[in-house]
Amino acid sequence: MNSATHIAIIMDGNGRWAELQGKKRVKGHEAGAKVVKNITTFCSNHPDIERLTLYAFSTENWKRPRLEVEFLMKLLNSYLKNELPVYLKNNVRFEPIGDVRAFSKQLQKTIKIVQEDTAHCDGLVQSLALNYGSQDEILRAMNKLKNTEGEITQEMFSNTLDCKYNVDLLIRTGGDHRLSNYLLWQAAYAELFFTDTLWPDFTPQDLEKIIKKFTKVERRFGGLK
């Protein structure tokens, strides 16, 4: 049986969820943040899950209207501040991935505080992908390695990426079937699950069902049975 050790999620559908209810798009992000909280708590109590990596803001999301970007930045900041005691209570270590240098000094400071204050936690690792894009991550790794003498090995390359761990199960909510520049290297052998459920409607029970299906899938990693 497979173990869903590292789960990655593309949390899509916040805007549509809000629009369906006649609300502004940002209300969908607010509802989405509550789901981040619930899913993280569920994963922190799950015996098999070691890592949860959530796509919170992509390198492409800067193209959204200025007010929506500003709202997302404020939401991230308040989410992290409010969640710090919850991370500590649930023994969750927070490890951001992505190039956070593009964020405001204030948000960078909050990210650093939560990362440092939870560094000793040895339960679930929750990574938020923040100003993250796989192509950007790979390019930054290549630039870090460009003066390396000799051949670059797969292990050296993996260890230079922001996210150094293979993904077992990659889920996308919101109905689209694409990877959107997310963990392209790390998802090389991931099982992919797509659901039409919009992120604000996604529940721990939905995740549990996907994990159950995943545990039964035969993974061959390029080999034979």
Ligand code: FPP
């Ligand atoms: C996609 O919905 C969602 C995002 C832009 C990123 C995810 C953001 C959240 C879950 C909220 C904040 C997160 C944290 C950690 C506080 P969309 O707007 O693309 O939805 P649409 O496809 O329906 O327009």
